[in-house]
Amino acid sequence: MKVSLNDLVKKFPASDSIAVNHVSLEINDGELMVFLGPSGCGKTTTMRMIAGLEMPDSGQIKIGERDVTFLAPKDRRVAMVFQNFSMYPSMTVFENIAFPLQVLKLSKAEIQQQVNDAAAIVGIGHLLKRSFRQVSGGEAQRVALARAMVRRPEVFLMDEPLSSLDAKLRVQLRTEIKRLHQETRSTIVFVTHDQEEAMSLGDKIVVMSKGEIQQMGTPQDVFFKPDNVFVANFVGTPSMNIFDATIQRADGGLCVDLGGLTQPVPAHFPSVSAGQAVKWGVRPEAIKFSAAPSASAVPGQVELIESLGSRQEVFVRAAGKLFSVILDALLPVRIGQSAHLRFEPDSIHLFDAQSGLSLASKPQPKNS
Amino acid sequence: MRKPIYQPLLIYALLIFLALLVVIPLAAGALTAFKPQIIWISSPPTWNFVPTLENFEFVLIQRQNLLHLRNSLIVSTGSVTMALILGIPAAYALARFRFRGSKGLLQWLISLRMIPPIVVGLPFYVLFQTFDLRNNHFGLMLAYLTFLIPLVIWMMRGYFVEIPSAMEECAMVEGYTRLQALRKVVLPVIAPGIVATALLNFIFAWNEFFLALILGGRETSTLPVAAGTYVGRARVEWGNLFAINLIIMVPVIILTIFLRRQLTKGLALGLVD
Amino acid sequence: MSTFSQLRFWFYRLTQKYTHWFFIAPALLTLLLVAIYPIVFSTGLSFFRVTFDSLQRPFVGLENFVYILTDDDYLKVFANTLLYVAVTVTGSFVLGFGVALLLRQITLGRNWLRVILIIPMTMAPMAVGLTWNWMLDPLFGLVNWFFTTVGLPIQTWLAQTATARAVVMLVDIWQWYPLVLLIMDAGLAALPRAPYEAARLEGASWWMIFRRITLPMLRPVILVALLLRTVDAFRTFDIVRVMTDGGPNLTTETLSLFLYRTAFNFNKLSRAGAGATIMLIVISIISALMFRYLYREVEQR
Numbered sequence: 001m002k003v004s005l006n007d008l009v010k011k012f013p014a015s016d017s018i019a020v021n022h023v024s025l026e027i028n029d030g031e032l033m034v035f036l037g038p039s040g041c042g043k044t045t046t047m048r049m050i051a052g053l054e055m056p057d058s059g060q061i062k063i064g065e066r067d068v069t070f071l072a073p074k075d076r077r078v079a080m081v082f083q084n085f086s087m088y089p090s091m092t093v094f095e096n097i098a099f100p101l102q103v104l105k106l107s108k109a110e111i112q113q114q115v116n117d118a119a120a121i122v123g124i125g126h127l128l129k130r131s132f133r134q135v136s137g138g139e140a141q142r143v144a145l146a147r148a149m150v151r152r153p154e155v156f157l158m159d160e161p162l163s164s165l166d167a168k169l170r171v172q173l174r175t176e177i178k179r180l181h182q183e184t185r186s187t188i189v190f191v192t193h194d195q196e197e198a199m200s201l202g203d204k205i206v207v208m209s210k211g212e213i214q215q216m217g218t219p220q221d222v223f224f225k226p227d228n229v230f231v232a233n234f235v236g237t238p239s240m241n242i243f244d245a246t247i248q249r250a251d252g253g254l255c256v257d258l259g260g261l262t263q264p265v266p267a268h269f270p271s272v273s274a275g276q277a278v279k280w281g282v283r284p285e286a287i288k289f290s291a292a293p294s295a296s297a298v299p300g301q302v303e304l305i306e307s308l309g310s311r312q313e314v315f316v317r318a319a320g321k322l323f324s325v326i327l328d329a330l331l332p333v334r335i336g337q338s339a340h341l342r343f344e345p346d347s348i349h350l351f352d353a354q355s356g357l358s359l360a361s362k363p364q365p366k367n368s
Numbered sequence: 369m370r371k372p373i374y375q376p377l378l379i380y381a382l383l384i385f386l387a388l389l390v391v392i393p394l395a396a397g398a399l400t401a402f403k404p405q406i407i408w409i410s411s412p413p414t415w416n417f418v419p420t421l422e423n424f425e426f427v428l429i430q431r432q433n434l435l436h437l438r439n440s441l442i443v444s445t446g447s448v449t450m451a452l453i454l455g456i457p458a459a460y461a462l463a464r465f466r467f468r469g470s471k472g473l474l475q476w477l478i479s480l481r482m483i484p485p486i487v488v489g490l491p492f493y494v495l496f497q498t499f500d501l502r503n504n505h506f507g508l509m510l511a512y513l514t515f516l517i518p519l520v521i522w523m524m525r526g527y528f529v530e531i532p533s534a535m536e537e538c539a540m541v542e543g544y545t546r547l548q549a550l551r552k553v554v555l556p557v558i559a560p561g562i563v564a565t566a567l568l569n570f571i572f573a574w575n576e577f578f579l580a581l582i583l584g585g586r587e588t589s590t591l592p593v594a595a596g597t598y599v600g601r602a603r604v605e606w607g608n609l610f611a612i613n614l615i616i617m618v619p620v621i622i623l624t625i626f627l628r629r630q631l632t633k634g635l636a637l638g639l640v641d
Numbered sequence: 642m643s644t645f646s647q648l649r650f651w652f653y654r655l656t657q658k659y660t661h662w663f664f665i666a667p668a669l670l671t672l673l674l675v676a677i678y679p680i681v682f683s684t685g686l687s688f689f690r691v692t693f694d695s696l697q698r699p700f701v702g703l704e705n706f707v708y709i710l711t712d713d714d715y716l717k718v719f720a721n722t723l724l725y726v727a728v729t730v731t732g733s734f735v736l737g738f739g740v741a742l743l744l745r746q747i748t749l750g751r752n753w754l755r756v757i758l759i760i761p762m763t764m765a766p767m768a769v770g771l772t773w774n775w776m777l778d779p780l781f782g783l784v785n786w787f788f789t790t791v792g793l794p795i796q797t798w799l800a801q802t803a804t805a806r807a808v809v810m811l812v813d814i815w816q817w818y819p820l821v822l823l824i825m826d827a828g829l830a831a832l833p834r835a836p837y838e839a840a841r842l843e844g845a846s847w848w849m850i851f852r853r854i855t856l857p858m859l860r861p862v863i864l865v866a867l868l869l870r871t872v873d874a875f876r877t878f879d880i881v882r883v884m885t886d887g888g889p890n891l892t893t894e895t896l897s898l899f900l901y902r903t904a905f906n907f908n909k910l911s912r913a914g915a916g917a918t919i920m921l922i923v924i925s926i927i928s929a930l931m932f933r934y935l936y937r938e939v940e941q942r
Contacts, residue, residue, distance in 0.1 A: 014466040053537050055657050070650045070657075073540040080541045085534035090556035099552075100542035144538075151542065379743050386740065387757045389815065394760070396783055397772045408781075454668040461664035473665070475932065480676050482928050484876035486897045487917045490904055491679035491686065514676045517668055546660070575765035577879045578897070582905065592767040592879075599771070599883050606775055613768045624763040628756050631763075631823060 001064040001154035001187055003027040003050060008059035010045055019045045020056070021211035027155075027204075030185040032178075034202035036195055036222075038234070042211035043191045044159055050189065051080050051157050063154055074103075079148035083160040086140035089132040093124065096143050100151045118146040122176070138169045145177075156188040162197065174201060195235050199223065207231050229356040232281055232349060238313055238324050242281040244353065249274045256280050256350070261298060261319035266345035269359050277353035284313065284326040286347035290340050297340035302333055316341060394617070401610035408607040423611035433612060435587070436594040442505050443580070443590060444573040447512035448566055454513070455520030456562070460550070462521065463528035474525070480518045485578045488514050493582050503585025511579045516569050523568065527561030564630035567623050574620060591616050680921065687915035692908045705915035715916065717891060718899040725810060725895060726874040732814040733870055737821025738863075744822075745829055755826070762819035770883030773812045774799070799885050802892050809884050809893050813877065821866045828862030829855075861935060868931040875924055896920055 003026070010020040020042040027033045035043035048054040050061060052073035061069045068076050079100075087096050097115045106114075119125045122142040127135060135143070141161060148156055158177075162170045178201055181188055192198055198205050199219045207214040207222060207230075215227040226232035232240045247265065248257040254272060256263045258280055265272060272278065293299060300318025307313075307329065314325045316339045323341060327333065350359040400408065402419040428434045462474050492511050493502070501507030531554060539549035577592040584593055595616060598609045624631070656663070687705050689698035709715050740758065744751055761769060776782050777798040785795045798808045832855070840850050856863075878897035881887060887894035887902075896916070904913035 012466075014468060014470065051537075051541055053540070055654065070654045072545070072653060073537075074543045074545060076541075078541060080538065082532075082534035082538055085532045085538060088535065088539075088553050090553070099539070103543035147538075147542065157541075376747065379746055383740065383743060383747070383754050383758075387754055390757055390760055392783070393772050393776050397775060400775070454671050457664040458668035461661040465661035467661055470661075475936075477668075477672070479928060479932065480672060482872045482924055483676060483680070484897060484917070484920055484924060485878065486876065486900050486913075487683055487921045488676065488679040490900075490910065490913055490917055491682040493904075494686070494691075494910065495679070495682065510675055513671060514679075517672055521668065571763055575763075575767070577765065577767045577882075578901075582901070592765050595767055595771060596883065599774075599886070604774075604778075606781065609771060610775070613771055616765050616768050620763050620765070621760055624760055625756055628752075628759070631759070 002029045002062075003155055003187060003189070004060075004062045005046070005050070006060040006062070008046065008049060008056045008061070010042075010049060010054060010056050018211050020049070023059075023208075023211070023213055025206060025213065025216060027187060027189060029187055032181050032188045032190060032201060032203045034198040034205045035189065035191045035208060036193070036198040036202075036205050036235075037208035037214075038193060041208040043193075043206075043208045045211075046208070047080075047157050047159055047189055047191050050155070051078055052076050077151075077153050078155045078157055079151055079153035080157040080159065081141075081144045081148050081161040083163055086137075086144040087132050087135070091132075092128070093119070093130050093135065093143050094128040097128075097146045097150055100147055104151075114150050115146075118150045121149065121180070122146045137165055138173065141165060141173060145180075154187065156186055158188065158190045160192055161190075163192070163194070170197075177201065195237070199235075207234065209234070225358070225360070226349065227358050229279055229281075229351045232351070232358075236283060238284050238326070240281045240283050240349070241287075241323050242279050242349075242351075243321055245278050245280040247272050247274050247276045247278060258319070258321070261321070263343060263348070264345065265350075266348050268346075268361055269350050270361055272350065272359055278359065279351040279353055279356075281349040281351065282343050282347055284324040286344065287323060287325045288342035288344065289314070289316075289325050289327055289331075290342070291337065293340050294342065297342045300339050300341060302335055302337050302339050305333060305335060314339075397610050398614055400606055401614045403607050405607055408605070423607040424615075427608045427611045428615075431594075431608070433591070433594055433615070436589055436591045437615060439505065439584075439588050440574060440590040440592075443508050443512070443588075444570050446505065447509040447516055447573050448569045450509060451513055451516035451520045451569060452562065452566060455517045456524050458517075459521045459524035460528050463525045464533055474521075477518050477521050481515060481522070483514065485515075489579055489582050492579070496583060502583060503588050505588055508580060508583050508588065508590075511583055512573050512576065516573060519569055519572065520565055523565045524558075524561065527558055527565075531557055561630075564627060567627055568630065571620050571623055574616075683914050684918045686911050687918050689911050691911040691914075701911075705912050706919070709912055709915050709919070714891065715899065718894045718896055721892070721894055722875065722877075722896045725813075725877065726871060728810050729813045729817065729874045729877075730867065730870045732810070733818040734821050734867060736814060737818040737823075737866070738825050740818070741822050741825035741829060744826060755822075759819040759823055761816045762823070764816070766816065766879035767883055769812065769816050770880045773808075773815075774884055777808065800889060802889050805885050805889060806892050809881055812884065813874070813880055816880070817870060817873065821870060824862060824866045824869075825859070828859050832858055864931060864935045868928060868935070871931070872924060872928055875920075875927070 005023055005025050008020055008023045009018070011017065012019050023042070023046055035046060037043045045054060049056050050063075052068065052071060052075075056069065059069070060067060063076065063078070087093070088099065091099065094115055097118055098111050101111045101114060115128070116125065119128055122145050124139055124142045124146065127139060127143075130139075132140070141164075144161065161177075162173055165173065174197060177188075177190075190198075190201055192201075202219055204217060205219055205222045206216045209230050215222055215231045217225070222231060222235050226235065226240075229242065233242065243258050245256045245258045247254050248262070249255075250262070254265045254274060256265055256278065263280065288297075290297065298318045300316045300323070302314055303317045303322065304315040305312055306315075308326075310329050312327050312329045312331075312333070314327055314333055316323045316325055318339070318341055325339075325341065333339075351357060352359055399415065401423055402421070403417050404420050404422065407414050407417055428437070458477075462470060462477075488511065492507075496502040496504070496507050499507075501510070535557070536546065536549040536554050539553045540546055544552065575592065576590075577596065580590045580593045581596065584590060591612065595609065595612045598604060598612075688700060688702060690701045690704070691698050744755060747754075777784050779785055779795055779797045784798070788795060796804060798804050836854050836858075837850065840854055845853070876897050877895045878901065881893055881895050881898055885893045887898050897920075900913045900916045900920070903909050903916065
């Protein structure tokens with residue numbers, strides 16, 4: 001079912017500081033929408049308002065065509081999976097999954113049937129008789145998923161459901177959630193601070209900071225066309241190389257002066273003017289690295305190398321600045337060797353230094 | 369760093385000495401409760417006797433202490449039950465909701481524990497005379513609520529804080545009201561905490577002396593008040609006195625051994641955490 | 642939207658916004674009735690002349706306060722109580738903290754020793770007083786029996802000015818050092834291990850570790866223990882009532898006992914009320930100061 005948030009505002013009750021500041025967005029039916037942001041950015045509060053666990057100070061929430069803004073959580077036909085809670089410890093796995101069905105006044109046989117089905121889908125059919133103490137953390141989180149599924153909710157809400165699991169299990173469950181979503185085409189809102197999780201799961205990603213939406217779009221949009229410095233910085237590991245710069249006049253055209261380094265202004269920034277203070281950015285993956293000098297390449301020296309497994313992050317000091325560059329792990333690189341960096345105009349980002357907004361015109365640069 | 373060999377021995381010697389300071393008076397007193405009357409006052413005390421229950425029989429039946437035991441049980445259970453019913457919801461709210469003034473309210477509630485009994489005892493005495501609540505079980509229970517409710521809130525809040533709020537929120541999303549969620553999901557988990565709180569509060573109510581002394585009367589005085597009547601007599605009936613003493617102390621000592629882990633929580637946690 | 646569902650919305654909104662008050666109100670109202678109203682009543686009482694036989698209460702202003710603050714006996718008892726607080730709080734704190742530290746040095750039998758040591762704290766003060774009355778009895782008590790066995794003279798411990806005060810304080814410490822022990826033991830158990838391991842690697846002495854690591858980290862817990870003990874010692878009634886009833890010659894009389902007597906033996910209800918009000922003010926100031934210090938301490942961490 002479609003979910004629409006219209007101008008939601010929420011203040012923290014004890015301090016009056018703003019948790020969610022005029023948030024409006026639409027989640028389409030069958031979409032997996034990820035709320036991404038650092039802790040305290042308002043993503044969880046927004047989700048809790050959709051669930052009915054918090055009441056907005058103003059604004060409206062609709063699920064489908066129903067206005068649920070002030071409806072009790074139990075009447076919203078949503079299901080939620082929590083970060084730090086998975087199973088009711090006083091009940092067995094079966095009783096846990098049956099718990100949401102008990103209010104619906106179904107017959108014993110029906111409950112049995114639905115619990116079995118849901119348990120089979122998440123792969124815990126053999127654990128039904130176990131108690132809380134007898135299941136692992138990953139299994140308990142599957143119980144939570146099954147419990148969310150049995151009610152056939154109109155919207156699934158998932159509040160960092162994987163963050164308490166260890167890395168391997170997290171990836172495995174993430175894949176299963178993705179598969180589940182593709183099979184059922186249900187509407188899912190997924191909150192996380194882990195941008196890799198957001199990238200791999202989301203049909204769309206909403207990046208939030210300080211209670212406000214910074215950008216909403218597909219994972220590609222958010223990664224390749226960040227709307228502002230915050231998104232550029234927050235999305236992607238290692239994060240984008242960003243340096244302060246000014247626009248200068250240079251033989252007939254404009255160029256970006258990074259201080260000791262001058263770069264051309266790419267064509268997709270037609271609105272910049274001379275003297276403007278900007279931030280100049282390039283992703284570590286987009287930098288062309290070569291040991292041999294070439295025209296228009298910036299010479300430098302390798303200062304530090306960190307292995308990332310199949311890739312390596314190489315720090316190059318060039319024109320007095322430290323650039324992070326991602327290279328294939330098999331490429332032989334030594335500390336101290338000379339390096340030459342080339343920046344493709346298409347992969348350059350410019351942001352206004354004051355507002356932090358991207359200066360790119362639409363359409364924006366293609367994949368680097 | 370090597371410790372000298374005698375150090376643990378010294379530690380044990382000191383601790384055992386302190387333990388004996390507890391065990392000897394209690395054991396000697398307990399034995400006296402089983403001594404026949406003729407050797408109560410033998411000097412030095414003699415330990416060679418045939419144990420008898422005649423002291424207990426005498427104080428419980430002849431001296432009407434069966435009635436006082438009943439009073440103690442009624443007042444303690446009654447006041448603790450009331451304190452739990454009133455205090456647990458408040459503890460829950462103070463653990464879960466952050467609202468303007470919630471921190472100050474909690475501190476204020478905790479500080480009520482500091483009121484000296486004389487400050488409330490006097491007005492209670494006057495007011496209870498007006499409202500005919502003196503010498504009345506219910507009146508004494510009310511008076512006990514002044515210190516029992518803060519204690520319940522103090523302890524139970526600690527237990528609620530340990531339970532993730534997502535537990536009842538999850539149940540609320542899954543089709544239950546908050547009260548249903550609390551009953552079906554939180555109550556089973558928090559039950560041991562309620563038991564510990566109830567028992568510790570019972571100890572406090574059971575031991576209370578001052579308010580029972582001024583607010584109780586002939587029919588409602590509790591065991592500590594009854595034991596107090598032995599004080600200052602020219603010829604103290606030690607055997608009888610220790611029989612009462614033992615009836616007061618034994619349940620508490622059993623509870624203490626049973627509750628030793630939760631004890632700290634009830635006494636200090638509200639401030640330490 | 643229909644009017645009915647609109648009403649339902651508003652009702653739900655209201656109950657949601659004030660849920661916490663529905664939970665807190667019963668306890669809060671009860672406490673207003675059984676704690677705050679009596680305090681106000683008692684304070685009010687102290688501005689009138691009230692006895693148990695005449696409740697018609699002529700207003701006398703500050704007369705009761707003036708009387709009680711110039712009463713030699715009251716001042717003497719106030720001084721007594723302060724001394725009592727100072728000695729028993731210090732004594733129970735030093736002993737309780739010391740034993741808590743010692744208990745952490747051993748493993749064998751630790752839990753049983755701890756349970757035995759905390760028993761006095763959970764006993765009715767009434768029962769504690771009676772037990773020690775008997776222990777200290779000049780004729781049949783174990784203490785004097787022990788004294789005669791080792792050749793010392795028999796003492797009438799509770800009847801002599803010289804010993805009564807010390808003995809009552811010792812019994813108070815005996816009953817209440819377990820509280821400090823329990824709190825400090827929990828505090829010590831909650832300390833992180835890493836600073837100790839680091840300090841040991843750096844070769845710090847036992848005393849340095851204690852002064853520089855243990856004490857600073859324990860400060861909030863120490864404050865709690867001191868606060869609870871101070872407030873409790875200030876209102877001592879039961880033990881003194883049972884052991885000496887304030888005698889001999891008021892040397893062991895505490896404020897609570899004195900005010901009790903003023904009200905119930907001498908029928909000066911409002912004078913006792915004035916005394917109780919002063920006592921409440923003093924306790925409030927002490928605990929407010931300690932509370933404030935404590936919370937500043939906790940927030941700084």
